[in-house]
Amino acid sequence: MNIMTDRKTTAAEDALVERFDGVASSLPGANVDWVRKMRETAMAQFKALGLPDRRVEQWKYSDLRAKMREAHETRVESDAISESDIYDVLGVDLDEMLSYRLVVADGVFDKELSNIDGAEGKFEVTSLAETLNDPPAWFEEKFGKVNPQKNEAVLALNTAFMSDGVVIRVADGAELDRPVHLIMVTGSTKPGLVTTRNFVHVGEGAKLTLMESFSARRTPDMQRNCVTEMVVGDNAVVEHVKYQNEGRMAIHVASWLTELGQGADYNAFEFAIGGAMARHQNFLRFNGEHASAALSGAMMLWDNQHVDATTVVNHDAPNCQSRELFKCVLDDKSRGVVQGKVIVAKEAQKTDGHQMARSLMLSETAEFDSKPELEIYADDVLCGHGTTSGELDENLLFYLMARGIPEKKATALLVNAFIDEAIENVRNETIREAFLLRSADWLGEARG
């Protein structure tokens, strides 16, 4: 497939191709053969594919090529970030979150702002840049190979341009007493393209809560492409949470590539309220039997926001369970997209998979697109999907107002009743409570 030869390239595509030649020699791992080749191969793939547009089935509702008219300068340096920038990310006191803190500022891992005191014997963190410059054998063996996807241009772009990120190794059997909070902030007020990659290896039987937070308050028009590869060991228990509160004009594309071992228990959640155009892709593969995964998300959108939650779950092993619940609250001219694909391999008998997407439309001009897909090659499986879309129930609104609650507050109660069902899927209490508070404030902010 070579789309770029069939059509005129866009300014953004040309800029990305040109820019790669300029920065390739200064990117981390430039002196390591396999890393350099990996980047070059990825760039060649991007040249062949171009930015995904609506002609690419998986991107038909989210035409990145049309949305990303130009590519900003690649940002590989950190600008001054202060404690208060980090404090502002979640809007709650992060000290109260009692987390291990990892900060990636403008695409560069910031050791000074990070704090993992107490991690000894449980987990190790290195920067991706350092690791790419001097990669150990175990890293070379796995990196870039976790649940690989074919013909995904944004993954290819990430591999070509990745500047930094974190490499986390959780020891076998280690139980982390508090979440690891990976905070992606930007300090610059100039627009920029930030490309980061994280690699997480969770040992057998280990327990980890990893939260990724994104915020670019000072850089409303940030362009971000971030990837997290994660290997979840046998019988490990992982909660992987994301908070996406990018700037009002930001383009945000994130991809999680995850593989689950036997008996693993994986709970992923995304809370998305930011960005002009944001897409979170969750690629999950079951490699061992008796593993279970829940993928869920809450999106609260207004104005012209376009946010996409796309999941691709490969059941490659028998006796595994997957659950998906995505809920969108859509106001003004916003657009929510939920795509869920479940592929059950021939040998994955007794697969139990269910997905549900629901939207609450607060305006007549909002749009919700839901596309569930099932590809089943086994004959003894239980798979289902459902989609609903509705408006606020006038009878419920009347009931609340007939108890003295003003319309705005009554609406907020109903919006939160709807969205909080999804947020309740977050297991970590501190994070869940922070999200519930955030969702409670949302309507007031959206409606001024």
Place this chain on the structure above:
Amino acid sequence: MLEIKNLHAKVDGDMILRGVDLEIPQGEVHAIMGPNGSGKSTLSYVLAGKDDYEITEGSIVWNGQDLSELEVDERVAAGFFLAMQYPVEIPGVGTMNFLRSAMNAVRKARGEDELNAAETMRIVREKAEALNIPLDMLKRPLNVGFSGGEKKRMEILQMSLLSPTLCVLDETDSGLDIDALRIVSDGVNAMRGPDKAILVITHYQRLLEYIVPDKVHVLSKGRIVRSGGKELALELEKSGYAEYGEDEAA
């Protein structure tokens, strides 16, 4: 004093109330009885201010204030409360959270201090106990999975928590067994007072044995066609609504 004068109202384009005249002085309990389709529930929704219930003529004045000009929530702040025939279930809204939101919204609108969580809990528990509402009901989402009787008790609980002066009870007796009827009636009787006006809307006389009205009115085809003392209810029980056009207007 509640003064309803020449009240005409449309629902979905159909004229349902065709000139209701009714006065309830403070301190009195009145009952409205009538056949199905006579406009009883419409009257209660019009008083509450529900959308799609359009007043085309007439007025509703409570203690000198024109209720028809107020929003639904503003009427509650002004002292109005409607105990509904079919309380809705609201999944995802916790009962305690809802009660506190309602109490504080009304307090705020009346210029009173808002209650904190502990104060709310104390007041709610006390009132809930009197209505035989178990605490675990308060921990569930509002009305979700409640029986018909539990929903009606929840209505009366809300009524007692919001300190209304003008109470309308729409078919509060429907779906209640005799024990629940007694508990609910005790709750309503506890609301009686010299500054309160209470309107009980019912199809059956049974409820009025427990909540004894000062006056009974018969609503038929959207108008009050007869008024009398509490003995009128007994008479209706015997004769039925045949002469008032049962179901004709349904």
